[in-house]
Amino acid sequence: MVAQWCQWLSSTPLSTSIRQSDWWFSIIESVHVLGVTLMVGTIAIVDLRLLGWLLKREPVSSVTRAILPWTWCGLVVMALSGALLFVSEAADAYRNTAFRIKSVLLVAAGLNALLFHRTILRSVSAWDRSPFTPVPARRAAALSLVLWSAIVVCGRAIAYFH
């Protein structure tokens, strides 16, 4: 079912024109990497603050308030360019082990962030100025760093699986 949809996607004019283009594929690929850099870089700043490794004197809420808009910018760039790259090789990506692992990890990272914002961060006023945040916050931060690192590694590894 999914395989057939990916096959169909690969046969669309948009997919074919990116796949066979002289320049577009490389351009989209570069934009994707820049989007990932912005998103994962800004996420890492928040994670490191939660772990108490940097900006310890800054309240957590002011760090997240300053950083989050940039994370959203990175997410939009990353998601749009990533979608185009996927469209260009949907059938191959579907069969690719690294891509499959990356997809699962992306969902996990998204859920981790959602849970953190919906539960742990709700009580931020109680520990906003503390350099050491509660254990659940630090656990979410560590998990976020590990998941995003693994996602980047899997993304690069797609080229090495057939």
Add this chain to the structure above:
Amino acid sequence: MKHTKPLTIATLTALLAALPALAHHSFAAEFDGAKPVRLIGVLTKIEWTNPHSYFYLDVLNAANGSTSHWICEGGGPGALSRRGWKRGDIKLGDQLVVDGYLAKDGSNFIDARRVKLPDGRFVEGGSPGDGAPGDRPSASAHGASAAGAAR
């Protein structure tokens, strides 16, 4: 809890340790620079695609009359067309002469470094800067083997 920091460091270190193997450039990841090969065959399929192109050849074995199927990997459309190799330059049924290097896994798969097109032109088929033998002018130590492969 103090346990999170060492755990995070250990995990990140493990991930970083896994990186060099993945960051290796494509030639060395899949192909053996010590195994040059020349294929002369009939083109059966063209994948003019990013990030690599693929050309499928039927190669006749003169000794026993059998045909073997080979896949040749080349650079992407942009890299190839900048060297003067346009998509319309080849069509199914054309005979190509491809000099390249065998895959490390022993399959009928090669990295196409130099391709003789039907119109008699020779073009570079590989990905630019992928570290294959003779890929950079400075790699003079490998120049001899690359020239040998071209013969």
